[in-house]
Amino acid sequence: xxxxxxxxxxxxxxxxxxxxxxxxxxxxxxxxxxxxxxxxxxxxxxxxxxxxxxxxxxxxxxxxxxxxxxxxxxxxxxxxxxxxxxxxxxxxxxxxxxxxxxxxxxxxxxxxxxxxxxxxxxxxxxxxxxxxxxxxxxxxxxxxxxxxxxxxxxx
Amino acid sequence: xxxxxxxxxxxxxxxxxxxxxxxxxxxxxxxxxxxxxxxxxxxxxxxxxxxxxxxxxxxxxxxxxxxxxxxxxxxxxxxxxxxxxxxxxxxxxxxxxxxxxxxxxxxxxxxxxxxxxxxxxxxxxxxxxxxxxxxxxxxxxxxxxxxxxxxxxxxxxxxxxxxxxxxxxxxxxxxxxxxxxxxxxxxxxxxxxxxxxxxxxxxxxxxxxxxxxxxxxxxxxxxxxxxxxxxxxxxxxxxxxxxxxxxxxxxxxxxxxxxxxxxxxxxxxxxxxxxxxxxxxxxxxxxxxxxxxxxxxxxxxxxxxxxxxxxxxxxxxxxxxxxxxxxxxxxxxxxxxxxxxxxxxxxxxxxxxxxxxxxxxxxxxxxx
Numbered sequence: 001x002x003x004x005x006x007x008x009x010x011x012x013x014x015x016x017x018x019x020x021x022x023x024x025x026x027x028x029x030x031x032x033x034x035x036x037x038x039x040x041x042x043x044x045x046x047x048x049x050x051x052x053x054x055x056x057x058x059x060x061x062x063x064x065x066x067x068x069x070x071x072x073x074x075x076x077x078x079x080x081x082x083x084x085x086x087x088x089x090x091x092x093x094x095x096x097x098x099x100x101x102x103x104x105x106x107x108x109x110x111x112x113x114x115x116x117x118x119x120x121x122x123x124x125x126x127x128x129x130x131x132x133x134x135x136x137x138x139x140x141x142x143x144x145x146x147x148x149x150x151x152x153x154x155x
Numbered sequence: 156x157x158x159x160x161x162x163x164x165x166x167x168x169x170x171x172x173x174x175x176x177x178x179x180x181x182x183x184x185x186x187x188x189x190x191x192x193x194x195x196x197x198x199x200x201x202x203x204x205x206x207x208x209x210x211x212x213x214x215x216x217x218x219x220x221x222x223x224x225x226x227x228x229x230x231x232x233x234x235x236x237x238x239x240x241x242x243x244x245x246x247x248x249x250x251x252x253x254x255x256x257x258x259x260x261x262x263x264x265x266x267x268x269x270x271x272x273x274x275x276x277x278x279x280x281x282x283x284x285x286x287x288x289x290x291x292x293x294x295x296x297x298x299x300x301x302x303x304x305x306x307x308x309x310x311x312x313x314x315x316x317x318x319x320x321x322x323x324x325x326x327x328x329x330x331x332x333x334x335x336x337x338x339x340x341x342x343x344x345x346x347x348x349x350x351x352x353x354x355x356x357x358x359x360x361x362x363x364x365x366x367x368x369x370x371x372x373x374x375x376x377x378x379x380x381x382x383x384x385x386x387x388x389x390x391x392x393x394x395x396x397x398x399x400x401x402x403x404x405x406x407x408x409x410x411x412x413x414x415x416x417x418x419x420x421x422x423x424x425x426x427x428x429x430x431x432x433x434x435x436x437x438x439x440x441x442x443x444x445x446x447x448x449x450x451x452x453x454x455x456x457x458x459x460x461x462x463x464x465x466x467x468x469x470x471x472x473x474x475x476x477x478x479x480x481x482x483x484x485x486x487x488x489x490x491x492x493x494x495x496x497x498x499x500x501x502x503x504x505x506x507x508x509x510x511x512x513x514x515x516x517x518x519x520x521x522x523x
Contacts, residue, residue: 039234
């Protein structure tokens with residue numbers, strides 16, 4: 001009787017080991033498949049270094065803001081009497097709406113949830129955005145301005 | 156006090172009958188039982204087609220301006236995109252091969268006899284649907300080969316008396332292959348054909364679970380294996396082997412893409428243009444026999460092939476039927492001989508063409 005029980009216990013142990021091995025093998029086969037599918041689906045189009053040229057005359061005291069597209073991202077090029085031409089990402093840091101520039105304030109304003117940013121793109125306390133807009137690099141090339149998605153280096 | 160009896164998920168989903176049928180199913184052992192694996196392999200490659208096809212849909216854009224560029228983007232920019240496309244194309248070939256092997260082995264083993272007649276019929280329809288997948292998918296990359304192969308393929312029905320022109324226009328959605336044809340092929344490839352084939356695959360599998368595997372008449376059965384889980388695990392081992400081979404081929408020989416076809420600047424077809432290997436026997440037949448004869452001839456053969464379970468009366472009575480075995484072997488030989496002949500003549504055409512000599516001397520922009 002006791003031998004029979006030992007046999008049963010042995011069979012059950014072997015079965016558990018075999019089941020674990022099967023599980024490990026399945027995981028070994030499935031994990032690279034899931035990794036490949038994940039990387040494939042996670043592809044995002046566009047670079048973070050794209051740039052666009054505009055004419056210097058496009059933005060001035062008369063036309064203080066211009067909304068442009070760089071690699072499918074909206075960018076606001078603005079003219080400020082004291083600081084000249086500047087470029088900011090135009091995507092609201094709250095929920096992604098496109099912001100506009102209000103030169104009379106001067107402030108950036110997001111219509112979707114009344115978000116506000118000051119003239120330097122810093123989010124105004126008490127409104128929904130919790131992060132500032134990013135100021136971008138502008139390089140003058142003759143009478144053209146090269147607006148790049150690269151953030152402007154401070155200083 | 157009023158405790159409700161526990162109901163298993165199988166009962167809750169009303170799957171008890173199916174579950175019991177699957178549990179009761181056994182697979183017979185005899186010297187030809189290795190051929191049973193090919194149906195499972197065909198199913199496996201079909202599943203790979205569905206999964207990789209869905210993944211390709213995330214990036215593929217079906218217009219004449221964007222199709223080629225989107226395929227190029229998939230294989231050059233999207234991480235592992237080249238692998239997904241290569242797997243899709245190679246497993247399509249694997250699927251057709253497995254379906255042919257499965258069909259001819261079922262034919263020679265007389266697996267179509269009662270009560271499995273409708274399994275045979277559903278299998279023949281599935282073969283036609285899978286060949287349809289091959290034909291409609293071929294145009295989607297919108298490269299030169301795809302364009303001309305589709306042009307030739309859609310011209311063939313024109314040889315039919317009276318309805319020829321209409322059939323050809325119906326397939327193309329236009330008078331000539333253009334954007335409308337691409338839209339049509341795309342709709343068929345990702346909508347109509349998957350819906351029909353998934354339904355039929357389920358019917359086909361449902362019937363094998365219900366009727367069980369057939370043993371050839373007169374063959375000695377030495378035993379049987381329970382299908383669930385014993386045979387299923389064995390089958391999955393074979394799937395794993397098929398997957399390993401597929402991955403190796405897809406990685407070592409990534410599926411290429413030819414030159415983009417520009418409708419606005421028509422070009423001549425590349426030398427030695429030919430369809431995929433599984434249409435080569437038809438392609439060669441078309442070279443030596445008038446088109447209308449080929450269409451009508453193959454139409455009649457397809458009808459007879461579908462009706463085999465009712466024509467082979469001896470097998471129906473569980474007796475050996477050597478005449479039908481010979482018919483099957485002749486069909487296999489015909490396809491092999493015509494395919495080889497087609498490849499020999501295509502390679503000769505390629506060698507003789509002045510364009511191919513020129514191409515050898517110049518750099519190709521081919522992504523291959």
